[in-house]
Amino acid sequence: MILINGKPEQTLSCLDRGLQYGDGLFETIALRNGKLQNWSLHWQRLTIGCERLYLPFPEEEKILDDIGQVTSGVESAVVKILYTRGVGGRGYAFSEVTPTRIIMQFPLPKYPDTNSNEGVNLYLCKTRLAHQPLLAGLKHLNRLENVLARNEWDDTKYAEGLLCCTKGSVIEGTMSNIFMVKNKMLYTPELSQCGVRGVTRTRIIQLAEENKMKVVEDNLSLDDLWQADEIFICNSIIRIWPVKNIADFNFSTSPNLNPVTRQLQHLIN
């Protein structure tokens, strides 16, 4: 089920700037046990994105109403919000336009339990993320880098691909953020130049700090990863998956190992 500006529709104007220029933002939210997960963090990122792109804020109440409608009677789902600058403007210029809000509901994908329990293999993408501080951190609609990266592999043994930036630092997965544990401290790439500031990433940082774990957001290299005690990836839909292998480099994972990852999986569920 899809609502566009509150009305049940499947299609939108092909003059919408979301299509013409990727001029907009999105959020992908999990609904579990009939409850929207981490709404306040999703809302926060959406409004930060609006500020950075000079988009008028949507009305939170209307979005929540729409979400209520598309998930009525549903226990678990993926809710996707697409928020574009709408139709109008002259070329790239955008004065006086009315944004389009699109609320979609999809089934929550089923992943093998082994992903959470035993961990996953990461493909090391050749696609590098460009440094664009004006867009870094945002979940905007310009996602060709992710599309190109995700399509470098089709071997199902890789559950996700790891992306570095054009300067070689580790940034994120194609659809996830990455953390590593070293000497009981948590490290995750800083995202001032590229990457998406995932809501689950933010939630994990909060949970870790609430549990007296030290978290460092910094420049991370592949060499740092090779020396990690634990590595995991995260997003709103998969939550936390331990990483057992990156590009044929093995990290041993088992329910007994990776104690920090296990603790965070327990806290976030």
Add this chain to the structure above:
Amino acid sequence: MILINGKPEQTLSCLDRGLQYGDGLFETIALRNGKLQNWSLHWQRLTIGCERLYLPFPEEEKILDDIGQVTSGVESAVVKILYTRGVGGRGYAFSEVTPTRIIMQFPLPKYPDTNSNEGVNLYLCKTRLAHQPLLAGLKHLNRLENVLARNEWDDTKYAEGLLCCTKGSVIEGTMSNIFMVKNKMLYTPELSQCGVRGVTRTRIIQLAEENKMKVVEDNLSLDDLWQADEIFICNSIIRIWPVKNIADFNFSTSPNLNPVTRQLQHLIN
């Protein structure tokens, strides 16, 4: 008038990857005196874009049929082609999807004659273009950098904004390419890291070489521009506009000065 996959439609599925990820390409073509301008160069860029994004080639005949329909009886127009990866795939992955082709016709905008005759002022944008060699040169649908840049100014005294890359080199205008003339040689920024390889830029390089003018595609700095004998911008719709001023730095232009620009304007019209 708009045709989507050959049928008169105004709207498309909001699941189209063109909207979801900016996963596609576009072309903006001038129709003048009932004739499509520089079709072979537009077609060439579109197919290069398809190769780089792993999109199946559209059928040239179908696109030309669609264009014939939307411009039937029209003398002058802007024809915009939008070519997306269509609906489908799982997240960023895109195996087995059917592209969407959208052909649109708009009135050719009317600009003051003084733009061509006396020249225009350029605003110097603070937005910098990121280095992404995988997308450089293509006219793809990820255009947030251009949107942000174009909206830095609304003073109508600036007809266009000049964009540098994150390393400070001159790249292009928000909707145009840029050339400078120095000692009768033509210089234009090389576009291996960012920018759009404009069809009119390519046409100008061809025309210059046919007329025994030397053309250099290279790294250009703002300092190089300050020392230019002539500067002009170009695209399919405006063709060639001399530049008389960049960010309050004046270049004298008059029909008697700028002989190379005048010659190229004459050749391209």
